[in-house]
Amino acid sequence: MPPSVDHVRSVTEAYLARHPEERDSLTLLFAALVGTDAPTSRKTYPAHVTCSAILIDGDRRVLHIVHKASGKLLAPGGHNEPADRHLRDAALRELHEEAGIPPSAVVPLSGYEDVPLDIDVHTIDANPSKDEPTHHHVDFRWAFHLGAEHAVTLQEEEVDGYEWRPFPSAASPTVRAKLALLT
Template sequence: MTNLTAFLDRLDSIVSRYLAEVAGPRERLALLRWQIAERHALDRRETMPGHATTSAFVLSPDHAQVLLIDHVVIGRWLQPGGHYEPAGSFHESALREAVEETGVTTPVLHPWHRGGDLPFAIDSHEVPGNPRRNEPPHIHHDLQYLFIADPALPLVAQEEEVHAAAWKPIAALAEIAPVAFARLRSLSPSG
């Protein structure tokens, strides 16, 4: 079994489980499912019309705050994340991005995940092209995971990709990630 086959089989299993157990009635993920069925190399950023990314909603223990980054290329505040990089699980890829981009220390996977790799949300969205990388506008199939961290600990933004990293009120997610925000409102801090 090739690395791509193993990756796509794992992604297909997670997407199917997400659609059966988590997704709302309007979440169909048609393009992502089509690309998986067509065996596109979704683990490579060159794959068009879209490819896999992972991101992290790092919450304060009381769920009042979320850690966001001021993204250099996109020019707005977003949750930390990036193109999928090989990892033992998708949430480990998201965690690595959060730590790299913000310097957040000791984040832990949120109890909602029950230690597993089921995404809290999957958001397929269009992103602008990046002329520096000769990339046209394309789709990010973003597997989103929840983490908990202490907002009192210092942050260090990764200056190549991030202007700043800061804790913001959880309501900031309403515009950034409406599906995840709506789902978060139903959680209690104890999970």
């Protein structure tokens, strides 16, 4: 069973307790939460929830992968699946699928076990081949430490490459700002 509306709402409120200044930026998420469609379904428009894994290694670097579809350097992540009971589960599944790093090799960032490091809303261009209009992803970005050395093994169908970037070079400005606050 995918993450429930109540789960998405409670995670969002816990996040906003830390970042109340971001409430207005999540208007599309709140609209999805009161809609009739599941907010985690990839067919919910104009916005739906996605999840990413911000994976931090022992050298304070963040894993980025190159997505074939966009050519962009991003954190491993994507759409929720029916078997993802919680939002964090989706991030862990995507990390394993795209980078070959299993959940057993990571630990949640201390203090972020049940709260994402970041929630970002961004536009996704229309994709006529998938019958998808322009829409928005509300990306819940979960932070993990690489707890055990583990090689990155890329999912060749979706991923072209990867790199570890120091905190100040993280691709997302909002993640970069939040990582800068970590001691």
